[in-house]
Amino acid sequence: MDYFADNGYSNTVSTMQHPAGEHYEGVTYVAYQGPLEDPYVAAYDHAADQWTGPFKAGESILGKTPGAGIDNHGKPALVVDAQGYIHLVFGGHGGLPSHGTNTLGNMHKGRQIHVVSSRPEDISSWEVLDNISPFGTYNQFVKMDNGDIYLFYRHGAHRSNWVYQRSTDNGRTFAPPVSVLETRRHAGKPDHDDSWYAWFTKGAGGLILGTYNYHYCRLSDHNSERRNGYYMVMDTADHAWHNAAGEPLVVPVTKAHADEMTRVVDTGEQWSLRGTTRLDPAGNPHVTFKIGAPRPLKKGSPKRIAYFRWTGQKWAGGIPGTPMPEDADSDMLIASPMEVGLLLGGNEVAWWHSADGGEHFTKGEILIRRENTRFAITSMIRNAHPDARVIAAGNDRAAKSLYRKMYLLGDRGPIKRPRTDARQIGDQSVAE
Ligand code: ZN
Numbered sequence: 001m002d003y004f005a006d007n008g009y010s011n012t013v014s015t016m017q018h019p020a021g022e023h024y025e026g027v028t029y030v031a032y033q034g035p036l037e038d039p040y041v042a043a044y045d046h047a048a049d050q051w052t053g054p055f056k057a058g059e060s061i062l063g064k065t066p067g068a069g070i071d072n073h074g075k076p077a078l079v080v081d082a083q084g085y086i087h088l089v090f091g092g093h094g095g096l097p098s099h100g101t102n103t104l105g106n107m108h109k110g111r112q113i114h115v116v117s118s119r120p121e122d123i124s125s126w127e128v129l130d131n132i133s134p135f136g137t138y139n140q141f142v143k144m145d146n147g148d149i150y151l152f153y154r155h156g157a158h159r160s161n162w163v164y165q166r167s168t169d170n171g172r173t174f175a176p177p178v179s180v181l182e183t184r185r186h187a188g189k190p191d192h193d194d195s196w197y198a199w200f201t202k203g204a205g206g207l208i209l210g211t212y213n214y215h216y217c218r219l220s221d222h223n224s225e226r227r228n229g230y231y232m233v234m235d236t237a238d239h240a241w242h243n244a245a246g247e248p249l250v251v252p253v254t255k256a257h258a259d260e261m262t263r264v265v266d267t268g269e270q271w272s273l274r275g276t277t278r279l280d281p282a283g284n285p286h287v288t289f290k291i292g293a294p295r296p297l298k299k300g301s302p303k304r305i306a307y308f309r310w311t312g313q314k315w316a317g318g319i320p321g322t323p324m325p326e327d328a329d330s331d332m333l334i335a336s337p338m339e340v341g342l343l344l345g346g347n348e349v350a351w352w353h354s355a356d357g358g359e360h361f362t363k364g365e366i367l368i369r370r371e372n373t374r375f376a377i378t379s380m381i382r383n384a385h386p387d388a389r390v391i392a393a394g395n396d397r398a399a400k401s402l403y404r405k406m407y408l409l410g411d412r413g414p415i416k417r418p419r420t421d422a423r424q425i426g427d428q429s430v431a432e
Pocket residue numbers: 158159195215216217218222223
């Protein structure tokens with residue numbers, strides 16, 4: 001089959017909780033949300049062309065209440081430490097009062113949980129490590145060249161700071177959370193809080209890149225209004241943050257400070273969604289967002305991909321002059337300051353290439369396309385092998401099932417697996 005598992009569950013992968021996979025010593029390890037919203041892990045040995053798993057790697061407290069609806073926030077992020085142990089963080093959506101006092105935000109549900117493989121390079125057995133905040137949401141790992149692991153997340157529900165915790169001992173202990181984006185009551189406006197959606201990744205050398213957008217978090221008539229796009233970077237040598245121009249920032253960054261120092265795009269009345277960020281070989285950041293019509297969104301008011309690059313002096317770009325898939329998740333690879341490839345999910349997973357700094361894109365290779373199927377993708381797998389760049393989940397709309405086929409996609413399309421091994425669910429189905 002061209003899928004490696006069929007027990008992906010509901011909104012099983014996203015670019016947000018990331019990386020969802022890592023290529024380490026010839027093996028690509030992948031993680032996703034499986035049945036009952038628990039995290040599952042599979043591994044592909046490239047030289048042997050052999051799959052193992054999926055194994056259930058932990059137990060989320062989400063997804064266990066019949067009739068409660070599917071939360072979908074607790075998707076796993078995965079990292080392999082310098083000794084080859086595989087770590088997952090999953091299950092968080094703000095935590096519960098029974099987990100203690102959240103001094104950096106509010107609570108909602110779930111519990112952020114950390115598990116590690118019992119043995120290096122072996123996904124068959126797992127143990128819980130109780131060493132991170134239970135309040136985290138949108139778990140993201142950043143591993144540095146020296147082996148340090150940074151865990152970034154939102155420290156609770158909507159009204160919570162974005163933080164990181166740093167481990168210098170392969171994830172066995174983590175320092176307390178450090179706030180980098182501040183959530184607080186909007187200055188002069190008692191009706192809403194300033195809140196954020198953020199995404200962090202490793203840059204060149206010791207840099208950690210961050211891109212984010214602003215959530216207008218209403219106290220009443222709450223909706224998902226998000227606007228603008230921002231970028232900032234931390235040097236792990238001194239843990240100081242700067243904007244793209246290299247000017248120092250005061251952290252945690254407030255809304256006013258972000259607008260003054262880190263804003264890439266002011267979307268005005270348009271709403272935005274966060275994308276990803278990567279550096280080009282010259283060290284300039286590139287970022288994407290999705291920008292669309294104000295809400296409440298009517299059917300047919302889509303969000304379009306917007307792409308920006310730092311020229312060395314300013315941000316250039318916007319919505320490209322080429323019709324491109326709408327409402328698509330994406331990540332990118334950057335060959336040179338003017339050459340970018342965007343990998344877009346949606347009705348297919350395909351590359352879109354630009355050689356003119358993002359003014360125009362042309363569709364390139366299609367990694368996968370199936371009738372009636374919509375694909376969610378992860379962000380790029382860490383240290384990805386060219387044959388295994390992202391994980392994708394296919395929602396076959398005709399099947400009307402909550403289970404998703406899971407694909408590992410690279411430059412040669414999906415990595416195949418014998419049918420008997422790829423089918424965990426088989427003909428069982430759970431109706432949507
Ligand atoms: Zn909110």
